[in-house]
Every structure is written in structure tokens, then in C-alpha cells.
Amino acid sequence: MxxxxxxxxxxxxxxxxxxxQEKNAxxxxxxxxxxxxxxxxxxxxxYIEDYVVTYLQQLTKNAExxxxxxxxxxxxxxxxxxYLFISGILEIEDGEFGEEQKKKMEEEKKKYFTQLSSIGWFxxxxxxxxxxxxxxxxKHRDLFPDEDSVLLIRDTVEQExxxxxxxxxxxxxxxxxxxxxxxxPGMQEYLMDHKKQESVEEETKEERAIQSFRKKFRRxxxxxxxxxxxxxxxxxxxxxxxxxxxxxxxxxxxxxxxxMEKTLTDISKQVAEEPDxxxxxxxxxxxxxxxxxxxxxxETEGESxxETESDTEKQQxxxxxxxETESxxxxxxxxxxxxxxxxxxIPEAENIKESSARxxxxxxxxxxGDTLADICQKYYGNLDKVEExxxxxxxxxxDEIWAGEKIVLP
Numbered sequence: 296m297x298x299x300x301x302x303x304x305x306x307x308x309x310x311x312x313x314x315x316q317e318k319n320a321x322x323x324x325x326x327x328x329x330x331x332x333x334x335x336x337x338x339x340x341x342y343i344e345d346y347v348v349t350y351l352q353q354l355t356k357n358a359e360x361x362x363x364x365x366x367x368x369x370x371x372x373x374x375x376x377x378y379l380f381i382s383g384i385l386e387i388e389d390g391e392f393g394e395e396q397k398k399k400m401e402e403e404k405k406k407y408f409t410q411l412s413s414i415g416w417f418x419x420x421x422x423x424x425x426x427x428x429x430x431x432x433x434k435h436r437d438l439f440p441d442e443d444s445v446l447l448i449r450d451t452v453e454q455e456x457x458x459x460x461x462x463x464x465x466x467x468x469x470x471x472x473x474x475x476x477x478x479x480p481g482m483q484e485y486l487m488d489h490k491k492q493e494s495v496e497e498e499t500k501e502e503r504a505i506q507s508f509r510k511k512f513r514r515x516x517x518x519x520x521x522x523x524x525x526x527x528x529x530x531x532x533x534x535x536x537x538x539x540x541x542x543x544x545x546x547x548x549x550x551x552x553x554x555m556e557k558t559l560t561d562i563s564k565q566v567a568e569e570p571d572x573x574x575x576x577x578x579x580x581x582x583x584x585x586x587x588x589x590x591x592x593x594e595t596e597g598e599s600x601x602e603t604e605s606d607t608e609k610q611q612x613x614x615x616x617x618x619e620t621e622s623x624x625x626x627x628x629x630x631x632x633x634x635x636x637x638x639x640x641i642p643e644a645e646n647i648k649e650s651s652a653r654x655x656x657x658x659x660x661x662x663x664g665d666t667l668a669d670i671c672q673k674y675y676g677n678l679d680k681v682e683e684x685x686x687x688x689x690x691x692x693x694d695e696i697w698a699g700e701k702i703v704l705p
Contacts, residue, residue, distance in 0.1 A: 361419065385485075458472060
């Protein structure tokens with residue numbers, strides 16, 4: 296009876312387990328936003344939440360010694376496939392799973408991950424070979440003997456890792472896993488509490504780097520603006536100078552341009568009027584050139600004759616003008632002498648009579664260039680007799696005496 300009862304209880308137990316698995320399989324859905332790392336097997340699939348991966352990176356960054364941590368998560372089965380979801384992690388500070396460390400781990404688990412259970416562990420050593428030793432396998436069986444427990448080993452120097460899962464009583468190498476993304480408040484809080492100081496220091500460094508970058512960027516902008524202003528000022532000055540030089544050059548060369556335009560117009564007219572002999576035969580071209588040379592020689596000789604005749608006519612005209620001028624001067628002189636003699640006929644007669652009566656008076660015949668002042672100075676040694684000579688000879692203007700005229704001296 297006991298044996299039968301045992302069999303019935305065993306059958307009842309197996310039936311309840313299958314029902315629980317089926318119920319569990321119906322209640323969960325696989326994450327949609329995932330990233331695959333390596334090759335994942337079909338029968339066993341491991342999902343690690345992104346915050347856990349971030350914490351592992353921070354834990355092994357610049358690490359000098361061994362780092363150990365415990366994975367927290369859930370195990371589920373669906374359609375003969377085993378699923379493991381790791382959504383939490385707890386660091387083992389001294390690397391040993393002692394009583395005190397286990398107690399501390401239980402307290403943190405209640406605080407951050409109340410609904411999760413331990414399903415494996417993480418181990419990293421700088422320069423460690425990625426292989427499963429007998430000692431590691433024994434230690435894993437002691438710590439996590441359950442089916443589908445996880446062991447992840449990482450070399451922090453080469454940044455390589457290897458994954459193992461417990462199948463039956465053996466740890467087997469797995470090709471890869473999935474990284475999935477979802478809200479994880481417990482892991483976020485754990486990250487903030489355990490990396491607060493480091494994050495503050497990193498933020499301070501980032502802020503300093505950002506401020507330094509901003510200062511450098513502002514200086515570059517100021518330099519560029521200053522350079523741009525100087526360049527614009529220099530370019531404007533050069534443009535103004537160029538316009539002034541061009542304007543002055545145009546004003547100075549305006550007359551030259553007009554003359555050049557006139558010359559070009561004349562040349563174009565001559566070219567249009569003269570026949571082009573380039574298309575004629577050689578003999579015709581020679582004849583044309585000979586005629587042009589003959590015409591030029593004739594024009595040159597005619598111009599020289601004209602110039603000679605004009606020079607001769609000019610000389611004759613000038614000689615005639617000189618002759619006419621001299622004759623006119625002589626006529627004027629004779630006319631003046633006649634008038635003077637006529638005016639002085641009576642005085643001369645009277646003078647002759649008086650001279651016969653007064654033999655002491657003398658008569659002077661005026662020569663070219665003589666003046667009454669010269670005559671008076673010559674005969675008397677002074678100019679006291681000038682007025683008396685004028686009265687004696689009836690001279691109204693002492694400067695009007697003529698060559699050949701006779702003047703009676705007192």
C-alpha cells in the first residue's frame with residue numbers, strides 16, 4: 296500500500312509540476328527590444344538587462360584586482376526552451392562568499408530586488424585565461440548547484456568573456472546571450488547608491504571639460520570675428536583706393552581716349568575708301584603700289600613748290616611794305632620841314648636883317664640827333680638860353696627841330 300501511495304503521490308507531484316510549467320509558459324512574453332551578443336543556442340537562452348551590463352562595465356573599468364558579483368533573476372520554460380532573465384546584480388566586495396557577505400547580500404536583495412533570486416555569478420581577473428578550471432567548477436557547484444545556473448568569466452585586459460550554464464551536473468560553454476532593454480527601477484537605484492561618488496567625480500570632470508571647450512570655442516569665435524572685421528575693413532579700403540585710381544586714370548586719359556577714337560574713325564574711313572588689293576594679282580598689286588608712290592612724290596613736290604612760292608611772295612610783300620614805309624616817312628619829314636620853313640620865312644628874313652645889323656648873332660644848322668638842350672649846352676655851357684632860342688626862332692615845342700633847319704643863336 297505504501298508503495299502504491301508513493302506512486303500516486305509521485306504521479307500527482309509530476310502532474311502539478313507540468314501544470315505549473317504550462318501556466319508559467321502562458322504568463323510571460325519575450326522582450327522585443329534586444330541585442331544579440333555571440334551565437335545563442337535554441338534550447339537555452341540567456342537575457343541580461345542593459346543596466347546589469349552597464350554595471351559590469353563600471354565594475355571592471357580600470358580594475359586592478361579580482362571582481363566578483365552575484366546575478367539575480369528568474370528562470371522560465373516555454374515550449375521546451377529554458378529562458379533565464381538576469382535583471383539584478385550584487386557586488387561581493389572581498390570576493391569571498393562568507394557569512395557576513397551573505398548576510399549583507401540578503402539585506403541588499405530585500406532592498407533592491409525583492410522578487411528576484413540568485414541564479415549565478417560573475418568573475419573577472421586581469422590577465423585571467425578564459426577557461427573553466429576544476430577549482431572554478433567545484434566552487435560553482437557549491438554555490439549554485441541548481442539547473443541552468445550561470446557563470447560569466449571576463450578578462451579585463453583583453454576585454455573578452457566566456458559564458459557557462461549548468462546542465463545536469465556539468466557546466467557547458469554557451470555561445471552567446473541577449474541584451475534586452477526595459478524599465479528597471481531596482482537596478483537604477485542600486486547603480487545610483489553604489490556609484491554616487493564616482494559619478495559625481497566623472498560629472499565634475501565632464502563639466503570642466505565642457506567649460507574648457509566652451510572657452511576655447513568662444514575664443515575662436517572672437518578671433519574669427521576680429522579677423523573678419525579687419526579683413527572687411529582692409530578690403531573696403533582697397534576697394535575705395537582702386538575706385539579712386541580708376542577714376543583719376545579715366546579723367547586723365549579722357550582726352551587721349553577722344554583723340555584715339557578720332558584717329559580710329561579716320562583710319563576706318565580710309566580703309567573703307569581705299570580698295571583692298573590683297574585679292575588682286577601680283578602685277579596689279581605692284582602697279583597699284585607704283586601709282587601710290589608716284590602720287591606721293593608729286594604731292595611732295597607740289598607742296599615744296601607751293602611753300603617756295605609762298606616764301607617768295609612773303610619776301611616781296613615784306614620788301615614792298617618796307618619801301619612804302621620808308622617813302623611815307625620821307626614824305627612826312629619833307630612835309631614837316633616845308634611847314635616849318637614856311638612858318639619861319641619871315642623870322643629868318645628878319646633875322647638876316649638883324650644879323651646884318653647885329654653881326655654878333657650866329658646861325659646853327661641842325662643835324663640828325665640834335666636837340667635844343669644839346670645845342671645850348673655846346674655853345675653856352677648851360678641851359679639858360681633854351682627859352683631865348685625858342686623865342687628867337689619862334690619855336691613852340693623845343694623838341695620839334697629838324698635836320699637841316701637853321702637856328703639863330705643869341
